[in-house]
Amino acid sequence: MSVEETTKNYSDTLNLPRTDFPMRAQLSKREPEILARWQELDLYERLDRRNEGRQRYILHDGPPYANGDIHLGTALNKILKDVIVRYKTMAGFDTHYVPGWDCHGLPIEQRVQNDLGPDILKKSPLEIRLLCEKHAEKYIGIQRDQFKRLGVTGLWQRPYLTMSHEYEVGILEAFREIVARGYVYRGHKPVYWDPIWKTALAEAEVEYQEITSPSIYVRFPVLDADQRPWLQGLKNLSFVIWTTTPWTLPANLAVCLHPDFEYVVAQIGDEHIICAEYLLSGFCEACQLPAPKIVSRHRGAEFEGLHCAHPMIEHKQSLVILGPHVTLEAGTGCVHTAPGHGMEDYLVALKYGLPIFVPVDEDGRFTDDFPMMKGMSVWKANPLIVDHLKEKGLLVGHVPLRHQYPHSWRSHKPIIYRATSQWFMDLSKGVRDRALEAIDREVEWIPAWGRDRIYNMVEMRPEWCLSRQRSWGVPIPAVHCDDCGDATLDLAVIDRLIAIVAREGTNAWFQRPIADFLPDGWACPKCGSRRVEAGKDILDVWFDSGSSHIACLEKDPRLGSPAALYLEGSDQHRGWFQASLLIAIATRDRAPFRTVLTHGFTVDEKGEAMHKSKGNVVDPRDIIKEVGADVLRLWVISEDYRNDIKFSKQILERMSDAYRRIRNTIKFLLGNLWDFNPASDALPYPSLLEMDRWALHELAVLIDRVRKAYDEFEFHKIFHLIHGFCTVEMSAVYLDIVKDRLYCQGPADRERRSAQTVLHEVLDALLRLLAPILVFTTDEAWQYLKRPEPSVHLTDMPAAEAQWRSPDLAARWHRLLDVRSDVSRGLEAVRRTKQIGHSLDAEVHLYPHSDEVRNLLETSRSILDEWFITSGHQILGTPPAEGDGVFRGDHVTVRVVRSPHAKCERCWQHRESVGRNPEGTSLCARCSDVVRRIG
């Protein structure tokens, strides 16, 4: 018999690991198979049924927009939600996760319009709406498949859609309640306006092109200089403003100054002008004025309340006001303010209670409100206005300017800013204040700074403009009078609409005659006319999604509002969280969520945002194809999502490494449990070897910490805890050590069963703890455990047994780990000299540095060889000098020598007993005994 064959034979007597659980994951191939199995199992239904009746924990899904494929950020968001939902489910809650989609809105309408091209002219709003609906349906299907592929579980067959009839009813009910409470009013607001198409445009529909505009400096003569002692006696005193849109001057109502800037009164010839000091010289140069002489300096705030003569309209005045939006980048620091034609002008006008004056009609022509040029287009009026100013001596300078100016994406012609009639939600009648109160009293914000963020936003935001001049959305059921032009919101009309929408959807508003929605004999409340038509405006889509707590949560008896948790990106402090909060406050007088959790944004390795133009966009589908959804999920939880979440090639490689390590640990555990039946083979806790009880203590610590991290949404800690446990406590220490017992002892020996008992507990806990994260891998492994539950997802979170926790045991074994580290370093030093290879070739002489360590070692003698994986040890007295196999560690000095004994061919330990057995084999006493017993 050759040596090789002998070795092989002894190999056969070992209990080597056995499992078909593959080392290589091949997730991109295996995951779809597991998904199919879940489908067959009806896993979601089983889970959902199991949950029914338990305490609720409702994570309410913020609906993604039903347009395009999912991106990395969407994937991250859904994975985070899924981890929470799955954890809470396994922790004993009824989670009933209903995903949703946001279906209405401009992006889809725009896509449809683009596809239609010029044909759009021939389409009615209703036809456009049908195309939009189709588009949304298509992408809901696409995204749903992509989410499922990520392993996200939920009620995919019955999601909530903001365009469903049921949901639309909910939106209208919310709107009705807000109308009923008197929070909706008609007001004005400037919008981008295309005078060619006579239509409002959204920001996204505006493109910028370079044009030449008249750039003029205009005097606003001060009428009441005598009100300020420091202005008295100054001749020809005026503010000077700068504008590139002379046509907005007729609509001027104010001159706006920055309260904190330094302004000067400057003398130029026989006149005095007021402008920001910083801009004085530049402006004089531009207007080719002689050098000014500074008369006095004042803060902007000191001019507030003065009046100027209106430059275009006789007997009209312009008020001097203050605003923080004034800049020193160009002009004079005195800003011509026309609230009907500029967003900032509008906002500052609201503060001062100025009217929103719009002397321009939908064709871009002046109205009766500016009789001088009535009927003339603003573009034609521009030069005439400049001439007029020159005649009146108000023009200080005129310098044509090339600059970027907004154009319509449809007509490609310059557009104007123009205030139009809109519906608003009134925040001033208590809604804002109650919302602020709720932010502090009713909601936990995670991270805590989310509170400051949304609080400031709600506090500072303008009134909510609810109306949009689009087709794809929920109609605002206003009735417009043909005679007086008044628009009315009538609860009876809304109720009729709601009843019809429940059956037909909101298309009804666009296709049925208005009479269907009017109570008998309905007439315009203002003029009594019966000639009326349906309003064409739709609701802001934020109102759609912001109604979800009514349209989704309140409608489903399994859900209910408020929800336990909303979880979205931090952009939603302005978006969904705020819309939801305002609607809930305005209709239910409370917040719709108890906790709001936010995550950051996915960025590239440099921490920069992902943009198509930058070419750093990552498609989650590519990652899934390359490494699988479980690795992607592992990445999601490994990063602290409260900050920005970085993604890079390197990070993904590290994640794949980490995944492999976890997978291999699972494989090793499975491999050593092939002949272990927990019911009959597990040892009771008191019968376990001490080292094994220590391992259980470590497991208990892991379980406690991981569960705490789950409960506190600190997922990245879970990654580090579990990965560290697999790598350090298990692979590097416990599993490495326990291999001897597992392989070499008799299959049913106490030493082996004790270790297996622990391995089984570890594997069981590990799979459950990881189940919400590695949803595929843990379930794949679970099948090899042959448990009654067909899926790990139908089990509960593990809980550590109280008796496992033993701080005394832990303290003792942590000291032993310290010594082990010294021994390892000593072994390594000798290994470098090639005197030993495997640590089993060595015997270690230990010289403790303290009585405490000596005592520790003396009382641990029976396990020291196993613990160090060496062949023999001695505990000795005075440490020798360092050098030649002697290493001075932190706790012991170690001398490493080659074991003088022969090597057991079975367990590879060097033992005095090797060969001293009746059979005459080159085995140690332990192994010859085992071999004899197993025959």
Place this chain on the structure above:
RNA sequence: GGGCGUAUAGCUCAGGUCCGGUUAGAGCGCACCCCUGAUAAGGGUGAGGUCGUUGGUUCGACUCCAACUACGCCCA
């Protein structure tokens, strides 16, 4: 320009927080070594950080203060 954040080894994270004080930790990766009975695995040792920058307070700051820079989100 405003509001809210972030900035510790190549990567992912700890920590020191409120009471500033000896050599700032872990895992991964990397280098080198060992093993070949977890094997496209496993073990060991080791090298990596002026804790974003600059000032200030202090006997002493990564930790306190200020300014700045970069990056992110939301506004303007």
